[in-house]
Amino acid sequence: MDRRDFFKASVAGGAALAISSAATSSANAQNSMPIIKPEKIKAGDTVMIIAPSGVEYNKLRLQLSVESLEALGLKVKVAENTLGRWGYFPAEDKVRADEINQAFADKDVKAIIALKGGWGAARTLPYLDFDLIKNNPKILMGYSDVTALLNPIYEKTGLITFHGPIAGGAWNKFTQDSVREILFEGKAQHMVNPQEKGEYLTVRNNRIQTVVSGTAEGRMVGGNLTVLTALQGTPYFPTIKDNILILEDVGENIYRVDRMLTQLALGGHLDECAGVVMGGWTDVGTDGGYGDFALMDIFEHHFASRDKPVFTGALFGHIADNRTMPIGCNVKIDADAGSVTMQESAVS
Structure with missing residues (x-):
């Protein structure tokens, strides 16, 4: 045996x-x-x-x-x-x-x-x-x-x-x-970023940026953009349709983020998902040329024309405050509030 x-x-x-x-x-x-x-x-x-x-x-x-x-x-x-x-x-x-x-x-x-x-x-x-x-x-x-x-x-x-x-x-x-x-504890967590001004006039840390307004509900899938994209076209790629896609990455040039989002888009996955939550984009930048796009430009290129809620700045990924995100759990997102609310406990 x-x-x-x-x-x-x-x-x-x-x-x-x-x-x-x-x-x-x-x-x-x-x-x-x-x-x-x-x-x-x-x-x-x-x-x-x-x-x-x-x-x-x-x-x-x-x-x-x-x-x-x-x-x-x-x-x-x-x-x-x-x-x-x-x-x-x-x-x-x-x-x-x-x-x-x-x-x-x-x-x-x-x-x-x-x-x-x-x-x-x-x-x-x-x-x-x-x-x-x-x-x-x-x-x-x-x-x-x-x-x-x-x-x-x-x-x-x-x-x-x-x-x-x-x-x-x-x-x-x-x-x-x-x-x-x-x-x-098995809590169904309501996930929002801490908002503290500290010594400043307005909140500068842990800022949420809304790309497309709205709310959506579905099961959470995704994670690291590079790794997820590499699974596309294999039997191991997750079901994106009607689900909430979470994305983050580290150490990538902005053009590579663009390329990977383009691949997901060409596969139809950005059209079929219910919404998108993006976390940390650590050390993601450009070579400094005057013709470069900002990261938010890329997000708007890929999501602004799609009628589904999208926001960036959630606390998960390659960042110090790394929240636990349950893959497969039913969640509701609010892109204007920058929130993810678990609709159920992820454990029994």
């Missing part, structure tokens, strides 16, 4: 009960697949750190990750190859996928969190056991390159996943509070 068959056999007995307790009456828009909510976590539960993407050379980062999660009251397991090295990955694609499968199969593990992003999570997709994951629903969280796991797993299984902090992140109070409210 190979490893995958062993995992399937080991979880078969509890599969029906797990789905029955976690599934809601809602469904995935494309294939009427029931939505599965993972169980919320509590102090004393075990979380596993996995490394699905880039190699990590700094042992201190892993140590800080373990200490941060322990400070949340959690016990921590670390996947075997987290500090391994195979080129610019921690291990071969199948090995990294097997560790994801193992984390879902492990009955002691209540949540799974990626150590970091980078590149490479998409290479594990052909080796993931989606049936095993569906039969063992639990919290999966990360952002950036982890977008390549969050959306396909939701699309293939109906399991709500979480675009949120990585284990190796800074874990400031804003980020901690978001995780606690959504994953520990």
Whole structure:
């Protein structure tokens, strides 16, 4: 019996009960697949750190990750190859996928969190056991390159996943509070940016910019623009139709953002989504030429003529205040207020 068959056999007995307790009456828009909510976590539960993407050379980062999660009251397991090295990955694609499968199969593990992003999570997709994951629903969280796991797993299984902090992140109070409210307490959060003037005459930090006014409701999908766009045309690309698309990125020239939004537009996805929420655009700029577009110009080019609400400046992505955004959760957005309101708890 190979490893995958062993995992399937080991979880078969509890599969029906797990789905029955976690599934809601809602469904995935494309294939009427029931939505599965993972169980919320509590102090004393075990979380596993996995490394699905880039190699990590700094042992201190892993140590800080373990200490941060322990400070949340959690016990921590670390996947075997987290500090391994195979080129610019921690291990071969199948090995990294097997560790994801193992984390879902492990009955002691209540949540799974990626150590970091980078590149490479998409290479594990052909080796993931989606049936095993569906039969063992639990919290999966990360952002950036982890977008390549969050959306396909939701699309293939109906399991709500979480675009949120990585284990190796800074874990400031804003980020901690978001995780606690959504994953520990099961709150249906009303997400608005803190608005403090400080010493200034008007609010300068955490500003929302409305691109297209209005409200919309749908299930949240998306994440990092670069990673999401790279999935387009594959069996792992999420259903965008009638859903709320969230987007963010880091370190890209504005023309590349334009190119990727153009690709999504040419695929029809900007026309068929219900609305768009954009987060941090960290270190996104131009080479400084006089003929360059500003980032807001690009957003207006792609969204102004489309009759659906769009705003930018939400607090998620490659920023210090990284809010937890539940992929697959039903949400309502208000582009004028700059708000995202969860219509349900993302956990059971």
